[in-house]
Amino acid sequence: MKTSSDALVNIVIPNWNGKKFLGPCLDSLQSQTFSDFVVTVVDNGSVDNSLELLNNNYSWVRSISFAENRGFSAAVNAGIGQNVYPYVFLLNNDTELDENCLEQLISIAEQYSDYSFFSPKMLNYFHRDILDGAGDGFLRGGVGYRLGTMEADAAIYSTMRHVFGACAGAALYRKEFFDTIGLFDNDFFAYLEDVDINLRANFKGQKCLYVPAAAVYHIGSATSGSKINxxxxxxxxxxxxxxxxxxxxxxxxxxxxxxxxxxxxxxxxxxxxxxxxxxxxxxxxxxxxxxxxxxxxxxxxxxxxxxxxxxxxxxxxxxxxxxxxxxxxxxxxxxxxxxxxxxxxxxxxx
Structure with missing residues (x-):
C-alpha cells in the first residue's frame, strides 16, 4: 500500500466501536496482491480504543475522527472528500478480502470504461460457500436487495454481468461517479443510503458491473449488533x-x-x-x-x-x-x- 498522492485507489472504511473487526480487515488489505492504494479509516466517535489500535499497529493507515457518531453517510463522505485518486473503494470494517480482490476489481474497471461502479462477490464471513450478495437489485416498493443473499454460491453467480447497483459495504467507484451523482445523503444516517445512490446512478445513466472473481467476506450487522432492533x-x-x-x-x-x-x-x-x-x-x-x-x-x-x-x-x-x-x-x-x-x-x- 502507499501513503502518497500517486496511489490508484483510496479505500475508505467507516468505523464505530469496531476495534475487534478492524485488525482482520486491515490485515487482509496488507495481504492483497494489488498494493497501489491508501487506506482512510473514518472513526465515528468510537470509545473502544479503535484509534489507539490504528496508531499502535497500523501507522500506514490515515484516519479521520469525529467527536460523535455522525452515521455511515457522513463518515464515508468525509473519506470520499479527501479523494484525489482515480478510484474509491468503500469497505465495511466487518469484512475480509480475498487476497486478489482488489487486483480483480481494478483490472476489470480498467477494461470496462463504460461502467462507473463495481460490485464484488460478497460471501458470508463464517460460511464462505454462502452468498451475502452478488450485486444489488431494487424492489419498486422502495428497498434494495442483495442478489443471492443467503443462497449457496453457484454458477449463476459466477458470471460477470450488469447489475442495478452495489452494496456500499464493499464497492468500487470511479472518482467521476461522485462528481456526477453526488455524495451519500447525510440525512439517511445509516441504512438504504446505498439504495438511494444506486437509484440516482441508474436514473442518471451510470452503470454497475458485478465482478464475481473479486471476493469479500462479510459478517453483517456487526455495528448495530443485530439485523432486527x-x-x-x-x-x-x-x-x-x-x-x-x-x-x-x-x-x-x-x-x-x-x-x-x-x-x-x-x-x-x-x-x-x-x-x-x-x-x-x-x-x-x-x-x-x-x-x-x-x-x-x-x-x-x-x-x-x-x-x-x-x-x-x-x-x-x-x-x-x-x-x-x-x-x-x-x-x-x-x-x-x-x-x-x-x-x-x-x-x-x-
Whole structure:
C-alpha cells in the first residue's frame, strides 16, 4: 500500500466501536496482491480504543475522527472528500478480502470504461460457500436487495454481468461517479443510503458491473449488533420513504401504487410480528416531518428538462425487480418453500 498522492485507489472504511473487526480487515488489505492504494479509516466517535489500535499497529493507515457518531453517510463522505485518486473503494470494517480482490476489481474497471461502479462477490464471513450478495437489485416498493443473499454460491453467480447497483459495504467507484451523482445523503444516517445512490446512478445513466472473481467476506450487522432492533426498524422505515420521496416522480407513485401499498403492508406485518411497532411509528413520523425537504431534493436532483421518460425509468426498475424476485424464489425453493405468492406477484405486476 502507499501513503502518497500517486496511489490508484483510496479505500475508505467507516468505523464505530469496531476495534475487534478492524485488525482482520486491515490485515487482509496488507495481504492483497494489488498494493497501489491508501487506506482512510473514518472513526465515528468510537470509545473502544479503535484509534489507539490504528496508531499502535497500523501507522500506514490515515484516519479521520469525529467527536460523535455522525452515521455511515457522513463518515464515508468525509473519506470520499479527501479523494484525489482515480478510484474509491468503500469497505465495511466487518469484512475480509480475498487476497486478489482488489487486483480483480481494478483490472476489470480498467477494461470496462463504460461502467462507473463495481460490485464484488460478497460471501458470508463464517460460511464462505454462502452468498451475502452478488450485486444489488431494487424492489419498486422502495428497498434494495442483495442478489443471492443467503443462497449457496453457484454458477449463476459466477458470471460477470450488469447489475442495478452495489452494496456500499464493499464497492468500487470511479472518482467521476461522485462528481456526477453526488455524495451519500447525510440525512439517511445509516441504512438504504446505498439504495438511494444506486437509484440516482441508474436514473442518471451510470452503470454497475458485478465482478464475481473479486471476493469479500462479510459478517453483517456487526455495528448495530443485530439485523432486527429498534434502530434498524426506525431507520429502515424512515429511509424507505426517503428513497421514494427523493427519487420517484409523482407519476411513478401513481403507476406503482399497488406495489407500494403491498410492500408497506408486508413491512408493517413484519414489524408487528417482531414487536417493533413503536420504532416503526417513529420512523413514519420522521419521514412525514421530512417529506417536504425530500421533495425539494427531488426537484434539485431531477430538473424537469433533464428527467428521463417514465417509460425508461419503468423499464429499469421492472428489470431489476424481476431479478430480485428470481433470486428470492431460488432461495425459497432451495429451502423447500413455496413461491405461490411471488408467482402471483410476477404475473400481475411484472
Amino acid at each position: 429498534a434502530l434498524t426498524i426506525r431507520l429502515s422505515t424512515r429511509n424507505t420513504f426517503f428513497v421514494l420521496l427523493k427519487n420517484y416522480p409523482l407519476s411513478l407513485f401513481f403507476k406503482y401504487f399497488s406495489q407500494l401499498f403491498l410492500y408497506q403492508f408486508m413491512w408493517f406485518c413484519f414489524v408487528v410480528k417482531k414487536r417493533q411497532f413503536i420504532p416503526y411509528i417513529h420512523g413514519v413520523v420522521q419521514a412525514v416531518r421530512s417529506a417536504h425537504a425530500m421533495r425539494r431534493k427531488h426537484r434539485l436532483l431531477y430538473p424537469e428538462k433533464l428527467r428521463k421518460p417514465i417509460s425508461d425509468l419503468d423499464k429499469i426498475l421492472k428489470t431489476s425487480e424481476i431479478e430480485v424476485l428470481d433470486s428470492i424464489m431460488r432461495r425459497r425453493r432451495a429451502l423447500g418453500k413455496g413461491n405461490g405468492c411471488f408467482n402471483l406477484y410476477k404475473r400481475f405486476f411484472t
